[in-house]
Amino acid sequence: MTMRLRMWVLALGGLGVAVLYVLACLNLPSFGGDRHPYGDRAVRAALARHTANTVSSVNFDQRALDTLGEESILFGSVLGTVVLLRQTRDEDRQQPEPARVAPSVRRYALFALPVTLLIGLYIVTHGQLSPGGGFQGGVVVATSLHLLYIAVDYRALERIRPLGMYEVADAAGEAAYVLVGAAALLTGWAFLGNFLPYGTFNTLSSGGTVPLLNAAIGVEVTAGVVVLLARFLDQAVEIASTDEEAEDPA
Amino acid sequence: MTRALAAGGELLVWWAALTLLWIMLIGPVDTLEWVVGAGAGLVAAAAARGARRAVGDR
């Protein structure tokens, strides 16, 4: 295909999108407003199932199947990264030199690591009560572990990060989500139905399956992000082509 | 013996502080919150000790 033809195809496609976009925008309800038919129904359903955070109720109960899809996208992309960024035959690992870090930075990171981890766990476990949930909290937990890379160096991070365990946890989180969904089938509900007792409103045990699915997502996201970053860090810090010298401090 | 004691003490101090922090973060408190908070505090305390050891070994 010549460049000229390509540009024509692009222009045609762009024009089509522009026309459809304008047509769609003309029919949109105006910004703000006081009528929210979907919102009203979602809030009513969430309250009926004793889930204080309506967004979590939509994500993990009313539209739990969509979340399964999103989780699988993350799982798949982590898998793809692992395959793409693996150590190939013409590459070898070199021990990076330890990096020099200011003592005050080290002290801060050693203090902030457990605090950040706790905040991440708080956000995961309270997804059904307050804003947050498995994804947000999981990313925070994963970030907290990487404070050790900032505070010390890559070798210290590798010491407290058994990568194999995180790979297993990634798969286990994904599987747990599907298994909770399948358990609903056993009790006569639809796949991913909310089959557990709803509990007392605004307590940790409320919302039926929502906290369980939240926790599954939390495990999956934490492990997924750790594995993802591990591949990036390996490539940037340790793995070098055979003719390449690893002179960078980690 | 003293090493084990020191390790246990470090873990205990972190665990108590982090569980207290958890109770400050949450809304209404009940028994389940305490249990979950203590568990999360233990995980974070173990991470704190692991991180310090990873630094201290060098």
Add this chain to the structure above:
Amino acid sequence: MTGELPVLLGLLLVAAAGTGAVLVRDPVRQSFVLSLLGLSLATLFLLLQAPDVALSQLAVGSALTPLMVLLSVRKVRRKARSERREERE
């Protein structure tokens, strides 16, 4: 009108940061602008009272995205430098 002012400000911030992220070509500088875009988006989401999305955006945008961009740049530049060295030899 005054009630809409914060949302308007948030939209302006997002528009400015988004345009900046497109216009900046150097990946290292882009990582700064990207983190800025994440912060602006989180502000807009919070102003529209969607804290769940704001939290997601903060979690991903404040540390994770810049880390991945900077690590990739580091790998690519290291490789480029070793290739330059090879040519010289």
Add this chain to the structure above:
Amino acid sequence: MNGWTAAGTALLLCGFAPAACGVATGRARRRVPAQNVATTFLSLVFLLLSQGFARPAYVDTALMLSVLGPAGTLLFVRLLADQLADHPPGQRWLRVLTAVNYVAVAAVVLPLCVATGPGRAMVKLLVIGVLLALGCRVATRAVQAAAAMGHGRGAPAEGMSDDR
């Protein structure tokens, strides 16, 4: 729009927006400290908005930013250390930024504590305030240390320093 929301908007306009300009322009020596200031100010904006919207749950966004913001800054310092070493930031300027940060944190968190009244919610606000103050202190220290490590060092070792 009540007083808290107005204060939040004002801080967004007069605090975050200039800091954002600092993040988007100049060398790393300006961008990195500005990035820390931007996250601190934004965290305070979130606190004010949460009070303005009368939604205590929104405080979680500020809590998250108070730990992730410094993490992001330390990350930039770590991976751009040689840029900071080649062109170190002015000491006085760093001190002024840190002082502005401290003042802003105190000026926002303390009135919010008074408005909240004693209780666990107040402790949570104070925790966020302490985390923010610690975060900007350590960010300044990290930038200073990275700049200091540049002295007595030969050619830049890392691959990030393409000076333009």
